[in-house]
Amino acid sequence: MVLAGGLVASLLTGCGATSLGLGSSSQQSSTTGCSSGGLKDALPPDVKPGSTLTVASDASYEPNEFLASNGQTIVGMDVDLLRGALQCLGLKADFKNAKFDNILPGVVGGKYDIATSSFTITSARLKQVTMVSYFSAGTQWVVRKGNPRHVNATKPCGLSVGVQTGTTQADELKAINKGLCKSKPVKAVVEDLQSKVTTDLLAGKVDAMAADSPVALYAVKKTGDKLQAAGKITGSAPYGVVLPKNQDKLGDALARAFAQMATNGSYQKILAKWGQQSGAVEMFAANPAVADG
Template sequence: MRSLPVGRGRRMFATVAVLAAVAAGLAGCGDDPSDSSSESSPAPTASADSALADKVPDAIKADGKILVGTDSSYAPSEFLAEDGKTIQGFDVDLFTAVAQKLGLKAEFQTADFDAIIPGIGSGKYEVGVSSFTINAERKKTVDMVSYFNAGTQWATKKGNPEKLDIDNACGKKIAVQQGTVQVDDITARSKKCTDAGKKAITIDQYQGQDQATAAVVSGKDAATLADSPVAAYAVEQTNGQLELLGDIYEAAPYGYVLKKDQAEFAQAVADAVKALIADGSYKTILEKWGVEAGAITDPAVNP
């Protein structure tokens, strides 16, 4: 998962919710999110497009809803509100509107990030919406519809007490969320270290990005790398305990994840995003969350 720069004017959420998330991360524990259903936050209402709705597979539209697998630990993309059950974020609002264009109601279900794509293949979920970076490896097994641009950003303790250089993190302890493209990123960086005769990077993988962020706040790890909206949001929500480190790099699009045998449906999803761009709803949703810098103009299937 990766993202582009974002505006810094997004609305702040209550500190108590952030501290609760940090506390959970410091404890290194928590309930397994798999198979956990939650409510999603209200989103702008979009009118259904009958032509697009006709392209929805019968098996999906039979009950009028679409089951969405999402890892709700990745603020501001998808995360739990203060009540601990309502899923909110720009991914939630945007796909809710996409589903409405298709004549459907989106029903979000919290899941482990690395279990979502297998869940799409097995039919457990009908779509995956969780800041998935579109890449060649994922496109081998699923179709992906682009809707947002993304890049990677690092964050460290305020003042960078370990004097960390992201291009030379050899011997440092770095936090990442498991199953993300940042794992591949930091693994490659560690190999460069050992190839040069330096100490390997200690890669601490966490179930949720909130836990990775908490590990940096506590001093357990020197830094974390994540999607840039996520890194920027973490800096804001930890009340200045963290700061961004280095520049954003390796831009790539986020994609909705669908089964391979639903080409017409995938195109309908892309066309629904185009419709939201055309009517201004897309811009309104991104601006609500302060992530409008990642907006795209040309959603497509498997770009």
């Protein structure tokens, strides 16, 4: 397959997941999309059915994308959803683990064909890439059990807060320090991996952490009685699969595939598998309008 705009000139075709070194079928994220290739006629002419797309994902954002117990296979909600949508289009995926803030430049520069990594759709990102909405998430703050530092997520001035580099939450802390907390700034402790952010909080190295709601709430659930949510989910916005700017037609095809999954119930089953039904959306679109200006 050849994609326009400087993407890789040729991609693997006709390869099953096991032939790509992604582990056995029992280690894979299960996929229940729709009949294989049922929407292949929706593909643009430069994307051939049967092609394998190179997909970037930061596998540190459990439960959305993370490494399975074998330490190699990328699994999670985003992985299952994208595999299902690509299956509907007669396409396959070769997932590559990548640092979050390197993913967008990698898609723009042609290193990756597509990306799924809990990217909130923003007007700034839409200027660089095409994005396809498929889920809704907001920001959730998390503290240690009992909230020993008396964190108020609406007034965090002077606190140390862990966030992952390149995320919406990192941008939110910058905005807080320019406004509400200008005289007593929040100390942002920025880590490359969300897993390190969570570890810092558990160890008491930061007073709180802020992350996307599905990730934050999953961390609370997974750590038992060690962490708790602080405040309500704020700023809910759509996640988007990322494609090159000139691949809006492929974006439209992906939106149709997600819609087909919602119609046949596989979309809801995948969300239920990861306990993320609250983030379900009813509309899927390439380059949707966003309200962040």
